[in-house]
Amino acid sequence: MVKSGNNSNNEKKVFKPNYMLVEEAHVKNWEAEIEKGKDIEKYWAEKAEQFEWFQKWDKVLDESQKPFYKWFTNGKINLAYNAVDRWIHTDKRNQVAILYANERGDEKKLTYYELYREVNKMANALKNLGIEKGDTVSMYMPMCPELLVSMLACNKIGAVHSVVYSGLSVGAFVERMNDAKAKVLITADGTFRRGKVIDLKKIADEALLKCHTIETTIVVQHAGNPIHMSELSGKEIFYETLLEGEPDECPVEEMDSEDPLFILYTSGSTGKPKAVLHTTAGYMVGVATTLKTVFDIHNGDLWWCTGDIGWITGHSYLMYGPLLLGTTTLVYEGAPDYPDPGIWWKIVEKYGVTKLYTSPTAVRHLMRYGSKYPTFYNLSSLKILGSVGEPMNPAAWMWLYKNIGNEKTPIMDTWWQTETGMHMITPLPVSPLKPGTPTLPFPGVDIDVVDKNGNPVPVGEDGYVVVKKPWPAMFRTLYKDEERFVNVYWKDIPGGFYRAGDMARKDEDGYIWIQGRSDDVLKIAGHRVGTSEVESAFSSHPAVAEAAVIGKSDPIKGQVIKAFVILKEDYKLTTKLISELQRHVRYELGPVAVLGDITQVDKLPKTRSGKIMRRVLRAQEEGKDLGDLSTLEE
């Protein structure tokens, strides 16, 4: 019997699985699947069997050089082959693989067969430019089909991609290109953002002045933006011209399971972004398995992940996961509230989206506009919703459940990281849900909440989230910084566990409630208080749209809570509301919630992937240097 959560401010209800979904679910018995997953090697080997290997592995898991784990050793495989080529010999050949749409209402469809030929052409073109197995290709592109084609073309020939989020500034972009010593840069004439065209080529030109490894720049003509082709750094060529005359067949590079696949940076919420390296086979197996199981992907699904390809969510679950499962992935270029806050729901209705994967920050943003917009559209195609990126506070969970899911679609609150590559703590469609928790570790993943000595904490107590055993999609190192890899993640907690950097609490059902980053935790009168719980308490008040809290030094309590709140339309932060909020939060959390001041703000400092940067609020408060701001939103 599942009991309710232990966070005082959380929705007490338990949501039973929707029996219609359970009937068709790949996993019908959660407990049994978790039990099966306890034999980690057997579990993941079985999943790996579902792909096409050129040569099978010798060993599922090699632990001889901890923490430099290896998966599926000596296996030979190619990711693009499994994501694209494999399907053209099946009835998926003419099915849409990529459905591109944008804020202007344009659309473009690529079937698996069309994608196959386009990838081959691009792969041949890259080879002609001198790109060989192991070389790095940088991409600074909009959300457009050519980005996916380019990433897959890299896979096909064994090149490593490094995608730089197209909203990043020149400085961060240069650093990433120089880091990777990329030989080729792929960019575009522009990207659509809120009715304007952002000139990406101009930013790329500026970056190229400071980057000396790029030999060729490929420019996709995407936005109809008249641009200037220069020869700033090597050759510049249009994508279309480059592909002209290239054969649409290209031999597949047989990659070792452990060959590098891509480099990608973390969001930079808690400090300077870290360059994470993922390798081929384990990543592929982990990502495809989790997507299939958590979102129960079947023939006929239309999958929409609203994240950007420039972050891990986009890599794993906008592009690789869905293509590896042979489903249709929607690539949408545009903001959630432009031209109006109903645009996402319009897209859901127009294309009949069945599974929607988004983030708490997007939901909280859309909530501010109230619940009228979703009512303008028919959202009945939706079967499962999902979220990633930050704790999904119960108020946002309920809003999504009621207004978008019509109280029928379960919400998969998935906890994972750039480093983990795949979902780690997450419900499945058969799981009883409690708003505010990602529930239990995915089968085959061994996670616990422990104290600083590595011992599991009792129910209801705070501890560190650790992964106790290796998992297939784990990052293999921080790019060119093995020392930092070992020190940041594997040293702090004894037992050889991976330290995720988040704090959490378990309830009586073992459900894990993420409390926030260990760097952000407050210490009030000797008690550790997670940011998530306090922010959830604020957000559960009808006047509050979003909140962020930090600890402020206090001579008596050590720290007290300083809160920054964004109020919903029509509210003002009067003295009356301040005292009401104080009472409300104290009621929700108990006496430990000692509030200092509450400040009203219009915006919170966030990363470009939408995460609150509490470290910036803290630094501002203490008059300190703001630190690395390369991923801060405008």
Ligand code: ATP
């Ligand atoms: P950096 O490591 O540079 O500080 P980051 O940790 O924000 O940036 P990501 O890898 O994009 O970079 O994010 C992973 C983090 O996001 C997790 O450690 C966790 O704090 C948060 N997170 C992701 N999903 C969830 C979730 N479902 N519930 C709670 N927190 C989540």
Ligand code: MG
């Ligand atoms: Mg992190």
